Amino acid sequence: MKIAVCVKQIPDPAAPYELDPENHWVVRPEDQVLDDTDRYGVEVGLQLAAATEGSVTLYSMSPAGSLQGIRQALAMGADRAVIVSDPQLRGSDALVTAHVLSRAIARDENDLVITGTESTDGYAGVVPQQIAELLEVPALTFARHVDASNGGVQIQRQTPDGYEIVTSSLPAVISVTAGAVEPRYPTFKGIMQAKQKPIDQLTANDLGYGPNDVGGIGSGQHVKSVTVIPAREAGEIVEDDGEGYQRIVALLEQAKVI
Amino acid sequence: MTTWVFTEETNGKATPSALELLAKAREFGEVSVFYVGAGNDAAFAELGEHGAAAVHSMDPGNALPAAAAAAAFADLLEGAQLVLFANGNTDRDVAGRLSARMGRAVVSNALDVINEGTGLAVVTEILGGTEQVITTINADPPALVVSRPKAFAAEPVGGSPPTVTAVAVPDVGHAGSATIVERHEEPSEGPDLEAAALIVTGGRGMGDADRFQILNQLAGALGGAVGATRAVVDAGWVPYSLQIGQTGKTVKPSVYLACGVSGAMQHAVGMKDSGTIIAINKDPEAPIFSISDLGIVGDVHKVVPALIEALQARG
Numbered sequence: 001m002k003i004a005v006c007v008k009q010i011p012d013p014a015a016p017y018e019l020d021p022e023n024h025w026v027v028r029p030e031d032q033v034l035d036d037t038d039r040y041g042v043e044v045g046l047q048l049a050a051a052t053e054g055s056v057t058l059y060s061m062s063p064a065g066s067l068q069g070i071r072q073a074l075a076m077g078a079d080r081a082v083i084v085s086d087p088q089l090r091g092s093d094a095l096v097t098a099h100v101l102s103r104a105i106a107r108d109e110n111d112l113v114i115t116g117t118e119s120t121d122g123y124a125g126v127v128p129q130q131i132a133e134l135l136e137v138p139a140l141t142f143a144r145h146v147d148a149s150n151g152g153v154q155i156q157r158q159t160p161d162g163y164e165i166v167t168s169s170l171p172a173v174i175s176v177t178a179g180a181v182e183p184r185y186p187t188f189k190g191i192m193q194a195k196q197k198p199i200d201q202l203t204a205n206d207l208g209y210g211p212n213d214v215g216g217i218g219s220g221q222h223v224k225s226v227t228v229i230p231a232r233e234a235g236e237i238v239e240d241d242g243e244g245y246q247r248i249v250a251l252l253e254q255a256k257v258i
Numbered sequence: 259m260t261t262w263v264f265t266e267e268t269n270g271k272a273t274p275s276a277l278e279l280l281a282k283a284r285e286f287g288e289v290s291v292f293y294v295g296a297g298n299d300a301a302f303a304e305l306g307e308h309g310a311a312a313v314h315s316m317d318p319g320n321a322l323p324a325a326a327a328a329a330a331f332a333d334l335l336e337g338a339q340l341v342l343f344a345n346g347n348t349d350r351d352v353a354g355r356l357s358a359r360m361g362r363a364v365v366s367n368a369l370d371v372i373n374e375g376t377g378l379a380v381v382t383e384i385l386g387g388t389e390q391v392i393t394t395i396n397a398d399p400p401a402l403v404v405s406r407p408k409a410f411a412a413e414p415v416g417g418s419p420p421t422v423t424a425v426a427v428p429d430v431g432h433a434g435s436a437t438i439v440e441r442h443e444e445p446s447e448g449p450d451l452e453a454a455a456l457i458v459t460g461g462r463g464m465g466d467a468d469r470f471q472i473l474n475q476l477a478g479a480l481g482g483a484v485g486a487t488r489a490v491v492d493a494g495w496v497p498y499s500l501q502i503g504q505t506g507k508t509v510k511p512s513v514y515l516a517c518g519v520s521g522a523m524q525h526a527v528g529m530k531d532s533g534t535i536i537a538i539n540k541d542p543e544a545p546i547f548s549i550s551d552l553g554i555v556g557d558v559h560k561v562v563p564a565l566i567e568a569l570q571a572r573g
Contacts (some may be wrong), residue, residue: 013465013523017385024391037505065403092395093359094364120524123504124366126404129324129354138325139355140437144345144498157322158347158498160268162444164323168436178505179492193530220363220397224379227390232530237542240556245564251552255513255534257456257480258569 001054001170002146003041004110005045005078006101006131007038009062009069010121017121023216024223025091026121032062034069037116039076039183044146046077046183047115051148055079057108061089061100064201074194075186082108086203091216094122098130099145100214103207106135110155117142128175139173140166144180259339261286262400263310264331266323266348267295272305275344277412279405280308281369283342284415290314291420292331294323294348299419306420322436324351329428330382332359338400340371340378345407353404364402365393369409371401375404386523387530391463407508408451444497449483451500456482456513459491459502459529463518463539463558467495472562479569485509487525503528518558521546538562 009032017233018027045056055196059072064085069249074081084100092100105113113135132139143155144163152169158177186194204214212218238247252258261283265276275463283289291305297315316323331352341356343349345367345505355362370381372392378401379394394400410464428434444571451457454459458477464470470490477484485502486495502509503525516531519525521537521544529535530549537550540562547553552560 019389075408094359094366095353098354119503124364125350126354126357126364126366130358132433133325133328133355133358136431136433138322138433139351140322140436141324147369157438159441160346161272161333161499162442164438164442165440166436168322169432171432172436177498178488179494194259221365221380221393221395224392224394226384226392229390230384231388234548235551235553237547237550237553237555239542240538240554240561242277242560242564244538244554244556244561245568246513247552247554248538248561248565249568251534251536252480252513257482257513258572 001043001048002109002111003049003054003056003112004105004108005041005058006113006115007042007058007060007070007073008035008119009033009060009065010035010119013120018030019226023091024226028063028065030065032065032069034072035116035120037120037178038073040178041114041116041184042076042078043183044174044176044179048112048146048148057082057110059095059101059104060084067199071194072186072198074197075190077190080198080200082200082202084202084204084207088211088215089202092214093218093219093221094124094127095130095220096214096218098134098205100209101127101205102134104202105131111170115173115175115192116217117175117177124234128173132173135171135173137171137173138168139175140168141175143174143176146174146176147181201225224227259286260288260337261288262290262292262335264292264339264341264343264349265294266346266354267293267297270298271301273344273346274412275346275407277304277308278410279342279344279414280305280310280409282300282339282410284309286340286373292316292334294318298423303419304420305561306417307414309415309417310420314425315354315422315450316427318427320438321427321434322438323353324348325430325433326357326427327352328355329430330425331356333500335400336361336474341400341402342371343402350404353402362400364404364408365395365396366404368403368405371394371403383527385528406444408510443550444499451483451485451502451507452509454483454509454511456480456515457485457509457511458482458515458517459485459487459519460517461487461519462489462493463520464558465492469559470495472566476562476566482511487519496513516546516550517562519546520544521549554564
């Protein structure tokens with residue numbers, strides 16, 4: 001099975017995010033990390049590839065920077081990466097992102113596309129479905145378990161009150177939830193090998209997009225303003241001296257829940 | 259100009275979120291609903307009570323519905339100004355596919371939709387709810403908007419039953435070929451998280467799955483529900499249905515008691531609008547303290563048992 005896994009490099013979530021005051025876009029540092037939620041998709045891809053003698057290619061749209069985040073995913077065991085990195089893409093919304101990724105994926109005739117359910121930084125949560133529509137394939141979404149089956153795929157899809165088992169032939173898109181699998185940690189060997197693995201860098205133009213098709217200009221939505229919300233006032237913070245629970249009881253009484 | 263609300267049938271009727279969306283949709287004039295499911299008179303009547311004038315209903319049977327639903331829905335949207343979706347999984351599937359099919363922007367995580375005269379704008383919050391963003395939509399109508407849970411309050415207006423039109427399932431070829439072969443319910447114990455007046459939430463600071471269990475006792479003593487952070491769900495201590503935060507449930511109980519929860523942005527976004535927030539954490543620098551009404555810097559494994567004992571002593 002020839003598998004595409006979509007991954008995203010994001011600014012380290014542990015560090016404070018900075019917005020460009022002019023256009024309100026997130027400032028992206030040279031060193032970005034692999035979005036933690038993408039590790040699940042990479043792991044699912046690697047397991048399916050192992051089960052079907054297949055391959056895993058990573059696809060990403062983001063400023064390449066040091067490629068640290070992409071190398072993290074390659075170190076887990078993916079074979080190669082294709083990254084669309086182009087200043088013209090800055091400010092692209094979800095639909096433009098889906099267009100760019102789907103065109104990059106389609107060039108390689110993949111059997112299966114695996115994604116997360118949403119990124120940690122932007123969390124629009126619709127790119128997997130948009131990619132599926134553009135590729136004219138089914139989207140097996142919110143998978144908490146994935147198996148290869150009868151030349152196709154079978155998933156457990158998360159529903160409001162449980163799950164449903166969904167099957168599909170290929171090609172298809174699968175979005176996986178965090179927790180679907182236990183992602184492996186890169187080994188030292190994997191980290192060393194990742195440095196030698198091929199990373200193709202493409203521009204929007206390589207995919208046939210002009211400057212008006214992508215980026216802020218090509219997007220149907222624009223951030224007009226960003227304003228700070230007055231923070232909720234922090235209340236009292238007390239060191240527990242063994243009697244801290246009594247403060248909680250008092251506040252529960254005041255809130256009339258006991 | 260018509261505003262549309264999407265819903266997928268759940269437990270034999272529209273989702274509670276769809277009724278919330280109808281309250282917002284009414285502000286923009288006449289409202290129609292695109293309903294995916296078998297449908298029934300009571301379900302349609304409820305939509306009418308909440309202000310829907312028309313329901314278009316498509317029964318996908320055992321097909322995973324989004325591809326066909328997006329195709330059928332797109333054909334109905336001539337002249338529509340706005341389509342509202344909830345944050346449900348099928349909602350997101352249809353919103354994404356419809357957006358790509360029609361070439362329209364979709365704005366997610368909406369807390370409000372405002373008519374700016376020149377067009378529609380969507381209010382969202384980013385960075386864990388510390389900053390408010392206003393996004394204008396300048397693509398051709400309809401604007402596609404996916405809302406956060408509880409962004410609007412459902413309110414019946416006593417409308418009469420809507421006109422109901424059956425929509426045939428269009429043939430979308432391979433895209434529509436995924437099939438649901440089994441459905442499983444996993445009933446969760448205890449009160450419904452989204453409706454609970456008091457929630458006790460545990461984070462990674464609870465230590466392990468066994469020690470997390472004490473929170474069931476605490477919630478029991480308080481008549482509340484138990485929630486969890488993503489870290490705890492990912493670790494497999496509790497099912498996903500208990501997850502609160504960006505990728506889980508959004509809750510607004512009167513009292514939120516966070517035990518061993520650091521309060522990362524992704525968690526805060528799902529609970530920061532709770533009435534009273536109480537946190538117990540051994541790290542005095544934990545971000546949860548900055549949004550808490552009362553913060554106890556201490557060991558959850560000591561404070562929680564003492565609290566349970568005190569509550570039980572009250573009888």
